Amino acid sequence: MGPAGATYDFSRRVIAITGGAGDIGRATARRFARSGAAVALLDLPDRPFESAAAELEGAAERVLGVPCDVTDRAQVERAFERVVERFGRLDYLFNNAGYQGAFAPTDAYPPDDFERVIAVNVTGAFHVLAVAAAHLRETGAGAVVNMASHAGVRGPPNMIAYGASKFAVVGMTQTAAKDLAPYGIRVNAVSPALIGPGVMWERQTRLQAATGTQYFAPDAAAVERALIASVPLRRLGSLEEVANAVAYLMSDEASYLTGFNLEITGGI
Numbered sequence: 298m299g300p301a302g303a304t305y306d307f308s309r310r311v312i313a314i315t316g317g318a319g320d321i322g323r324a325t326a327r328r329f330a331r332s333g334a335a336v337a338l339l340d341l342p343d344r345p346f347e348s349a350a351a352e353l354e355g356a357a358e359r360v361l362g363v364p365c366d367v368t369d370r371a372q373v374e375r376a377f378e379r380v381v382e383r384f385g386r387l388d389y390l391f392n393n394a395g396y397q398g399a400f401a402p403t404d405a406y407p408p409d410d411f412e413r414v415i416a417v418n419v420t421g422a423f424h425v426l427a428v429a430a431a432h433l434r435e436t437g438a439g440a441v442v443n444m445a446s447h448a449g450v451r452g453p454p455n456m457i458a459y460g461a462s463k464f465a466v467v468g469m470t471q472t473a474a475k476d477l478a479p480y481g482i483r484v485n486a487v488s489p490a491l492i493g494p495g496v497m498w499e500r501q502t503r504l505q506a507a508t509g510t511q512y513f514a515p516d517a518a519a520v521e522r523a524l525i526a527s528v529p530l531r532r533l534g535s536l537e538e539v540a541n542a543v544a545y546l547m548s549d550e551a552s553y554l555t556g557f558n559l560e561i562t563g564g565i
């Protein structure tokens with residue numbers, strides 16, 4: 298048992314987190330920094346990854362912010378080289394960067410946005426996984442958690458691109474788990490459902506309300522209430538509850554789990 302709330306000892310471990318300036322990325326970074334890990338936060342150049350890094354425990358010696366657009370293979374390669382140069386190794390990857398996309402029924406869904414969602418959530422996640430895997434092989438062990446979504450388990454209305462992309466993440470997780478098992482690298486996914494407060498929860502309730510479809514009331518507060526009423530535990534999951542699941546899957550206590558998709562749904 299480490300310091301308050303830190304249930305695993307990740308000291309001498311190095312984790313890279315993509316989407317590291319976002320809500321879940323930052324919560325997970327805090328969780329790992331508190332448990333002693335060195336943490337690299339990767340995110341788009343215009344995102345506040347430097348300040349997200351600076352707020353972490355052990356910031357001076359054990360934290361690094363790296364600009365990286367995951368859709369650009371060369372940037373991903375350079376970013377992971379920087380992580381390994383700085384910390385000497387890579388033990389864990391949280392492949393978490395994501396874009397929620399537009400909200401519209403299938404026949405009205407904007408094609409260019411569909412391509413953008415797939416570029417970030419599928420192609421980007423593939424680049425990150427492939428590049429990080431080479432470094433994890435050097436370490437000779439390690440673990441990956443890919444960020445899927447409950448939208449990758451049951452397709453939600455008005456989110457055809459996001460749903461397709463997260464089903465793909467679950468599929469990539471199963472294949473990568475097989476491909477990397479010979480090197481002792483475990484690959485799992487997490488699939489949160491309704492998580493908040495945060496950017497995605499706020500955006501999703503506002504934009505679902507605006508779709509004017511039969512599934513959602515036209516005002517965001519009513520959408521919020523209806524969505525929460527669909528959760529057996531009758532509340533949103535917190536950012537920390539996602540981070541806790543990621544920590545468990547990375548930890549040695551999950552040593553026989555690979556190719557698994559952990560749904561974090563409050564019982565949906």
Ligand SMILES: NC(=O)c1ccc[n+]([C@@H]2O[C@H](COP(=O)([O-])OP(=O)(O)OC[C@H]3O[C@@H](n4cnc5c(N)ncnc54)[C@H](O)[C@@H]3O)[C@@H](O)[C@H]2O)c1
Nearest residue numbers: 316318319320321341366367393394395444446489492497
């Ligand atoms: N919040 C939820 O309810 C929820 C539920 C299920 C799954 N997820 C998934 O969790 C992940 C994190 O979401 P969040 O809630 O923290 O949202 P967020 O918007 O706060 O974080 C997403 C991060 O990804 C980054 N990103 C987007 N495109 C990128 C790119 N091309 N290169 C590098 N970084 C990029 C963004 O800049 C942002 O910091 C996403 O993959 C999301 O799909 C979220």
